[in-house]
Amino acid sequence: MKGASTWKLKLRLWIVTVALFALLYVIVMLISSYFGFGGPLAFTVLAFIIVFAQYMLGPKIVESTMRVNYVSEAEAPRLHAMVEDLAIKANIPKPRVGIAEIGIPNAFAFGKTKKDGRICVTRGILKLLDDEELEAVLGHEMSHIRHSDMIVMTLISVVPLICYYIFISTLFSSGERNSGGAIIGIAALGAYLAGQLLVLFVSRVREYYADQGSVELGCKPHKLASALYKLVYGSAAANKDELKKVEGLKAFFVNDVSDASNEIKDLRQIDVNLDGVITEDELAELKYTPAKIGTGAKVMEILSTHPNMVKRVKRLAELS
Template structure:
């Protein structure tokens, strides 16, 4: 992917974000033309309030839902050493390090700013990955912090929510113009949600690239992603439902893991449960087949199709 691939990812995120803000701007201006300045001002303040609330309380929600316990360097020396090394290479302050009491193998990053970053792993991932695979995954999460993804996603995800509030408050209005705006807001909400999902998927690609940029080996990250899909598919359904609302924080979409397994048979050529450097090299020079259903489901997911993601990683070898 290299510099050109990174530039394309940045351009896609920029254009999608601009389009998202354009949607809310048009709706607010239409409301303003009907109600005067009070309408847009109210929803603008509402939007700012939603963004601020999400910004302030989201770390606490993540900590509680994921059952995070922060660990000291004495309690988890290797984990701290990896996070410290990666943070130094990424040029950000060392994040707090935590372990989530969850069996689903995964990792996640959150926080309000780079200096408030937190990187956590689940107990499941510590049992599943080897050290280099874990390092590559941690590099992915460190890259999310480096790219300010927590702030970006908080900001853009608030916009469809504002559209939804406009829809709810306008759809039953006796004023015909306001009712039409309500319907427009509903359409904008649905489109906005798809754009937010698109931005989230692009940022996952960007974080994969960031992991390699700060020292993660492409085949080790690919192997880790492959293992995480199988590990998620083998997890208890009750545990997956428990974290459903926060699965966007994870490295992969845990809800789609079972559906992705069949396609992933194309990358583990010797079927030994890992992806070697040689296997990733072979993927680079051949096509992979992704079914129509998988392509459609990807549009409704916070994460890219895993086979496409591994194919992208092969381009970094």
Template structure:
């Protein structure tokens, strides 16, 4: 199994998480010092309780929202064979395998732990990708399970939640408490700013986890050009479905963080992706990806801004990063 340097990704994620919890600590300190509130711990305990409940019930919510049914090895032998091989390479228990009956081409992983992992594909992706592309996509999803991304993202999402509750509490407190109204209002404003920054940092960490999962797919058997080709096809496929079936897209948008790419940004990414498919045949070959390694790419200003507010990195940037792995495989 090849190994790649990830120290830059690790450093960025560590700094983001450190800043995230640094903001929370500073905010709680301000509350304790200036507002005279003796037990800001109540916000932490309440947020942890809510997130814990969400952690427990989220698999059932995803199953219902995505119209998932789990399939046996007899029903989907090829799918099970790929998942079993990748799970073995990743050193984790084989996840449950399911199919979501939606036309948007994509795949996703969820669950409470490695032993509770579930990997699902949509009906749309089965009609779009070849076997090696599907394997690379499933490798990405299994890497999310391998890296405990469900737990990581649940854990850090506590911070902006606490900040938002502090904002709400201070805002209403400032209206009801004449003596400390101005102090509470200032803290409320600071809490709202912290909430906004916290949300952006959570999205930043989410994007880093996607890069990790891309790299993880290659580590456990996915081919870089096949994952790049799959990403390319998924963007186009999502854009087509967005035009033809907006109702379905709106229905599953709340779960897009689980997907391989941001389905709501697909329409904006198509133009930039024309730089990748040099022979315009709808796929990315190994030769095209290797060539991209030495070719600068241009990303539009709109796409750069949209990426800041997305759970996923810009697809062209992901494909460019995958090109750096071609000589290693």
């Protein structure tokens, strides 16, 4: 099952990546025709230079925004032991281990390659989860590195931004060729909207596979479900100013920190005794019970970086 599921994930990632760069190429060709110089090749090279710069600078941007401090085994022995054990099970090099100096309870993985992988936790999550819950979350992040999907996200996320920049630039164009500029602007806006939806789709899909990957690495499904449940509550109670500072990188987090308040209501149906955790029995009961998801939540999921949390927990119930 593991090989088949990973193959499906990689196929989806490749299809979306090709679609996004095809959109970008169309816009590039329109621009070259509009200006009458440079040709498609020159503009394509420029676009790839921008993407490559994003790829190279991405980790530094994450480190700076999240205030990451890499820690040694002496400084965080429990964290290092968990990461090392999971890396051995995943058959990948042990990622660098870091702690983000922010209070929002969460974790994230990033890097340019598997050898360059980094797994970080926030100060907030260390105070919130028990050892098995934390291990399940780390297994989720280890799976992102194992699947290399964090590399794809770094690459494709810049494509809609390029299209948006082109659209904004055409708004201030003037002269006799305004009609041609308007056509490019409309095409760039359409490409931006379509590209953004595709990036969000990839972001949601990779979360399902990372959840499954955590279970494949030996972590308990109900412990990951319980961790996700706690992270939603923790995100909803987090400092709003701190949330705004990291919102641009929320796709790296385990859950959508911006939508946490809206997810709490639907999640209460799973925590039968309302004790703040999801037990093995509660998750098993969900396996045979239809999950109730509000219409608004279903609509908002399309515009979210993460799948609906009730659906994620339901999927974990099916894996248990």
